[in-house]
Amino acid sequence: MTSYYKTVIVIAIGQLINYGLPLLTFPLLIRAFDIDTYGYWIEANTLAQFAIVFGATGLGNALGALIVSKPDQESKLYSNILFLYICLCTVLTIGMLVSAPILNTFTLRASHGTALIRIVAMAIPIGSFNWLATQLFRLRKRATTGAVFDILIALGRLLAVVFAFFSHDILRFAWLYVISQGIITMLQVWVAYKRIPLSQLSQNTIKELIRASANISTISQANWLVMFGDRLMLAILSTSSAVAIYSASYQISLILVALSWPFLYILLPSIGERWKLQDELGIQQLIRKNIRIMFILLTPSVIGLGLIGDSLLRLLATKEFAQGGLLVGMIAAGVAIDNIGTNLQYLFFVQDRSHLLRPIYLSAAALNLIINLAAIPLFSYYGAGVTTFMTFAYILFRLQKATQMPLATLFDRKTLGRCLILCFPMGIWVWLTNSPSIIALLVSIGGGAIIYGLGIFLLGVLKIQDVKQLGKHS
Template identity: 25%
Template sequence: MSIAKNYLYNVVYQVINLLIPLITVPYVARALGADGVGINAYTNSIMQYFILFGTIGISLYGNRAIAYVRDNKEALSRTFFGILILKFITTGLAYLVFLLFLNNWSNYQSIFLLQSIYILAATIDISWLYMGLEDFKKTVIRNLMVKIVGVACIFIFVHDYGDLWKYVLILALSQLLGNLSLWMYLPKTIQKVKITWNDIKGHFMPSISLFIPQIAIQIYVVMNKIMLGYLANTSEVGLFDSSEKIIKMTLAVVTAMGVVMLPRMANTFAKGEIEKVKNYLYQSFDFASYLSFPMMFGLAGIANEFAPWFFGPGFEKTALLIFSISPILVFIAWSNVLGQQYLMPVGKVKGYTVSVIVGAIINFILNIFLIQYYQSVGAAIATVGAELAVTLVQLYWVRKTIEYHKLFQSMWKYLLSGILMFVVLRLIGSLLGVGPLTTILQVISGILIYFILLFILKSQMNKKLFSLGLQKLRKIS
């Protein structure tokens, strides 16, 4: 399947995972309040650590490992079962550790128990198999059906703060059933093979090599909410989490390319086609910049008029948070290309690891100093600082193999178009005020302005994508 089709499928998959909760956010925010939303975010953040230590980088490693052997069905099947059994063992141990934790933790015990369903969901998750095979269609279709049912259940069963446990249960079960649905395709994908202990343990150390950077990533992705809950309160966690959902939904459109390109890069590198790998990198980086700049300026531009009507009373602060966090759209887009699409597939995991460890340290230090004074805004600033650090370290790490001018040659066009778009969005917002119609007008205006300016500036990426789109339309008609 082509990179473009896989990208579109993965965009759909990533956006579904974030869009489903986003669709319910205005309703859930009003039903559960900032405290209820915060309790869910706080307990889920802690649960992510058990999932992280249970999967020990297996899913990310599995994607790459499958890509290396996908042309040999016997090797593919042996690799799959070896990784799967290892994952069963490690997540089983993680669940036992969770039960010990629960026995010694007094707050939100029932909510934590429901959140533990996510560990079971992670155990049976085999999406890494299909991603390694560059077959994203299956994951999209099956998960879409399960998620739609989950949304319906939220509107039917969640009505007030007392229904918090139902909300947590519905989200967790949706994840579990979505992952379980992928198993129906296994008989056509792999074959039965005899597995030895060596086939299992051989995947442990490579997984650990990717586990270390994932620990660092979780520190500055999840630690924000845990530190907010500890140093501030769960309401601040709810505000930060709601803002982050908006950013992550937008970010999924950009980072979806990373999941698609990792197996393609790994397979190309395995064939020794180094120049082709670099060419993929330059194109991906340019595409990531092309998308991330308008998203950053767009979200920052509409935040003041969007947040109050979307989230409802008590969530007014989310406008400032969305504005503050928006720069990570560019930084993560760049680090996703440099890290997941280049450093990891070509075996330079050390560079990726160093970058995220630096980011985690900076995030932790900034959180300590900023949260106590600025609460959720402090966490937002710390997040931006961490992501900037990760990107700068990765740029330094590839300096000897990658030509910077090829990465940034079109950047000024995206930056200029984004800034001019932002100015127009703020003018529209100031004139029309808060409301859904204002947001709709801002979004439409922003899209038109950005693309028109890029046509005027003769952007090659803009021309290429529109030409491709016109070709597809002609074929359909």
């Protein structure tokens, strides 16, 4: 097995557990709490995620871009970014602790909301350092170690959810959640840095990291507002139950991230190596191949989720959460488009042209906000779903234009067309066989996968030699 296949398989297993396990814990949570209390939990976590994205995510991505361009300064970069993360997380956590009463007034509006927000504030350093460690494992090609910690973190969440199912106490559950995640994350960071010789702090290196993260942080923040800002807007403009319903549909759609991430995980280091060799044609081919394989995987997944979404939510949760497959389908399409667009983001990162991404994502965030202000009061979570899809489509369009490359250079439209054709017989099968029971859904999903899988070989979408050559991707 080539290193490419090994990395893809290991990362895929870790991500499927990381994103798939919440589909099993979700039924326990919504039975442990009522729909409003579950909504409070989602809202509090959304606030913490915003704080994480505000600084930590962009800084971690900046580290990746700098390591690719300056591999001889690894130790110095790793040491100084650790210091920056400690400072940043301290400031953000204290800020959320102090502002908890105000945040509760505008979002949760619950009697125990302030206490819940303060507990969840501890998730800021946890999520931030988890992302830093993930970047280190990725850049140092330690995919197996990274996947092991993804699984451990998912199991830690499962432990907390099982406790919630029996205790029915949201605050105790929140404490156990952050403590279990915190212990695993501390171990994760220790393992990530164990083999790295730390150097002295450098004012110049710190400035370089901050400068490099300026554009990327803006991109991360704007992208978060597009992806998760809908929940925040629902919390402000609608009800906690609407947040819970929308989040349940979004959680199901995040399985698409698990399908995409193994290929995105490998792409950035691969195109970084090509960029150092000034192999622009090789970079284009890598991105095109990556997008092509993602078309093959994501196209049936989006359509399948749209068809089984209602039945899946009825099975996992209650009929209150099942608001038809349209909401799940819209969100899934938006998530898929976002993952396709990430391929193009990486191109700007390695070319040190991330400043070109700032106006794209800022305008997308503004567009998302404006549409949501009108759509959510009128259509609640359906309005948020439409807005998510439209905004990600807008971002992909702008990204493609910014590359100044012909559409056919990046996207294999023939492959996408054939995938859509194959989704027609697959969709008929899924539509006829799916219902809210485990057996029916297994038959529906399994049969649909077989129909689509056979079709991609019969129509020549994917050939045996394509699979053999896929390992040459990197």
